[in-house]
Amino acid sequence: MARIPKELVDHIIQTADIVEVVGDFVQLKRKGQNLWAPCPFHNEKSPSFSVNPAKSLYKCFGCGKAGGVVQFVMDVEGTSYVEALKYLAKKYAIEIQEEEKTPQQQLEQNERDSQYIVSDFAKNHFHRLLLNSEEGMSIGYGYLKERGLNLSTIQTFELGYSLDSWDDLMKAAETAGFDKKYLEKTGLTVIRTDDQGKDTGRRYDRFRGRVMFPIHNISGRVVGFGARTLKRDDKMAKYLNSPESEIYHKSDVLYGLFQARQAIRTQEVCYLVEGYLDVLSLYQGGIKNVVASSGTSLTEGQIRLIKRYSDNVTVLYDGDAAGIKASLRGTDLLLEGGLNVRVVLFPDGDDPDSYIRKVGDQRFTEYIETKSQDFITFKTTLVAREASNDPVKKAEAIRDVLHSIAKVPDAIKRQVFLQQTSATFGIDEQVLITEYNKLVKSPTQQTKPSGGDNRGNYGNGAGSANTGYPPSSNPRSAPAARPMTDEEEAEMLMYGGAEAAESLGTPFTAAPKKAAEEEETPDMLQVCEREVLRLLVLYAGREIEPEMSVAGYLMGQLGEYPLTKPLYAEMWEICRQELLAGRFPDARLLAQNEREDIRQLITDLATERYEISPNWRTKEIYVFNEVDLPQLACDNAVLRLNKVHVQRELDQCLERLRHPLEDAEMFEILGDIKRLKELDNELAALLGTVVARGT
Ligand SMILES: [Zn+2]
Structure with a gap:
């Protein structure tokens, strides 16, 4: 990079x-x-x-x-x-000189730049030929016109035509002064090899006599081409694509996304079609939120791209059954990516391109709006119909649908789908849920959790047996009662209600918790570490007394490696290095760190309290006016962190006492406990004075 x-x-x-x-x-x-x-x-x-x-x-x-x-x-x-x-x-018209690159990086960067530039040159060349050469006009432009595309669409998508010649592009590139190796690297020319795969030194243009569809990346640069032949020749592939190159990764590009992205955002849905012409026809018809996966089956990278612009995808399938079955797998990927997937099926023999040309923009839009179906419903109906009278097939079909359902990240939706599926197949819901649980438990189905929501089993919890429904009262499976996030817990505990404040003032010797609850017990250590870090990041340079900054004070109080959570410890170290270099850590600059987890942490820390939410107003008593009283805020944070450490040591001592011990050892532990309790009381008293001064 x-x-x-x-x-x-x-x-x-x-x-x-x-x-x-x-x-x-x-x-x-x-x-x-x-x-x-x-x-x-x-x-x-x-x-x-x-x-x-x-x-x-x-x-x-x-x-x-x-x-x-x-x-x-x-x-x-x-x-x-x-x-x-x-x-x-x-x-902001700032000139970037990328000078810190190693020669190797420089070379690579130049390589990539050159590949972009040569691709751009080829695109312009093909576009010129389409509109200005006799062959391009009569064959290429003639074809596009016949497909109903107008000049404006042709220009928006920078369509072109490659002459039916072995070296037209090579010659043009040479005249323009391009090194031929960049044509090879981008796959615009083909290296002819002999039977042993050795380079014969001969080269020829990959694209000949074809309509050219440039493929743009997200910032609008041409990275490759799709090309359609207009010859009737069965031996020749109708579509030919650029091979993978340094600048063209098929799995990370969606055809039309560059032109469609704003519309996808405003329309709040992305239409996914199969072919270039589908994209072009719909776009021209005013349906601009449309992309194609350009000849490959859908990849995770492409799904992530879509998700940047919308959570909703509507897949527009061609009307033939084989095509639909082939795309079902890709659609499962969409579900897994956390997208809401709907499906529109076109009448037999029609694809989106032919259909919009047949019925016009208005009716096409109406068709999509009225005929779109939720994907699981669609799939269930499809496979149920196919397997109607064959019990073996039916069992297979059900498992197939359950696989798809397991990929839906939202628990409530999964529940609805299970009910629907049971109705469609005419199967008892409890049987279906049992089958589902087997499936999500089997090791082959251990998909990586996406979206944080676990695909928990259904029907195993108490109470579910009676209803046969997933237990919606279980907070683990019902998003409505989802457990708090770490941040929310931290907020609650640091600035939260009276209970939280009390629990901070008293030792954590509450009755031992059941295993299930323990999972949800917030880690006080991390909460306190986070608070120290937050003060360090936000107020590093503030003077709390003459010649003493917040950063200096915290470093002095807590030493070099006070934080146990690895990410926090790294952040602490970054700040420490800044201080050693004679600078105060600056949240604004740190928030641009190259590492995503660091960036996220900084911005979370920096934004946590800059908007005091209405809920907090009533709890303001616990929110220090840290801007005016940074010393109190720091003291508070340091004392709390120390107190948690003391408390943990105490817990460990108490734990050891539960096991059989030699007398000497036991006395030693009891001594420790006495010392720790005194320390704990001291810290509590100090905290009390800090809180009193701050409120
Ligand atoms: Zn938002």
Whole structure:
């Protein structure tokens, strides 16, 4: 990856105005010290997406997306860190010299640049030929016109035509001064080999006499081509695609996404079709939120791309059964990716392209709206029909559907689907649930959990036996009563209600908990570590007394490696290194760190309390005015962390006492306990004075 010098990265970040950058994508309205808009990352009516200009941060209180200006560009444009920086540099006319690259990296970067440039050249060349050469006009343009495409669509998608010649592109590229190796690397020319696979030194154009469909990546650069022959020759593949190259990874590109992304966001749904022409016809008909997986079966990378713009996908299937069966697997992947999948089936013999040309835009849209079905329902009906009278097939079909259901991340939806399936197949629901549980328990079905929601078994819990339904009262399977996230627990405990405050003041010797509850007990150690880290990151440079900064104070109180959670410890170390280098850690810069988990942590820490939610107003008593009283906030955090450590040691001692011991050992432990209890009381007393001073 190309490296941009750190000073330049800092300069870009300091220059970029988050309000301007975000304002390119959503309408921000000022309310209080922040600006608000409907979130660009999830569907909502009332704005919960906020921008804090002072801290140069954004945060959505709906979906939780948050970060700095670079992260915003990455999220909204779906680009890498470096590409996001380049985007900002371009916006603010900052010249990027990527000088820190090693010669090898430089070479690679030049290689890639050259491949982009040669692809762009080829695209322009083909486009010119389509509209300006006799062959292109009569054959290529003639074909596109016959398919109903107008000039505007042809230009939007930069369609082209390759002459029926062995070396037209090679010659043109040579004249333009391109090194032929870049044509080879991008697969625009083919290297002719002999029987032993040895290079014969001969080259020829890969695409000859074909209509050319350039494939753009998300930032609009051409990375490859799809090409359709217009000859009637059975030996020749109708469609030919660029091979994989350094710039073209088929599994990470969706045809049409560059042109469709804004529409997908505003329409809140992405239509997925199979062919280039489907995309073009629908786009021309005003249905612009459409992409194609361009000749490959759908991949996880492509699904992630879609998910950046919408959670909803409607798959538009061609009407023939074989095609549908082939695409079912890809659709399971969509479910697994957490997308809401609907399906539209076209009448036999029609594909989206032919159908929209037959019935027109208006009726096509109506058709999609009225005929779209939820995917599981669709699949269930399909396989149930096929297996209607064959018990073996039927059992297979049911398992097939259950596999799909297991991939749905949402527990409530899974429950509804199980009910539906039972109705469609005419099978007792309890039998189906038993079958489902077998399936999710079997090791082959141990899919990686996506979305944090476990695909828990149904019907095993107490109470479910009577109803035969998944136990909706079980908080583990019902999202309505989902367990709190770590952050919520942390919030509750640090600033939460009276119970939380009490539990902080007294030793944690509550009655031993049942195993099931223990899982949900928040880790106080992490809560306290997080608070220390938050103060360090947010107030590093603040003076709490003459010549003593928050950072210096915390480092002095807690030492070099005080935090046990690995991510926190790394963060602490990053801050420590900054201090050693003579700088105070700066949340604004740290929030642009190259590592995603670090970025996420920083922005979470920095945004946790900048918007005091209405709920907190009543609990303000526990929220220190840390801006005015940083010393108290630091003391509070340090004391709490120490207290947790003491408490843990105490617990360990008590635990050891439960086992048979030699007398000497037991006295030693009892001595420890006495000492620790004194320490604990001291800390509690100190905490009491801190809390008293702070409130
Ligand atoms: Zn959001």
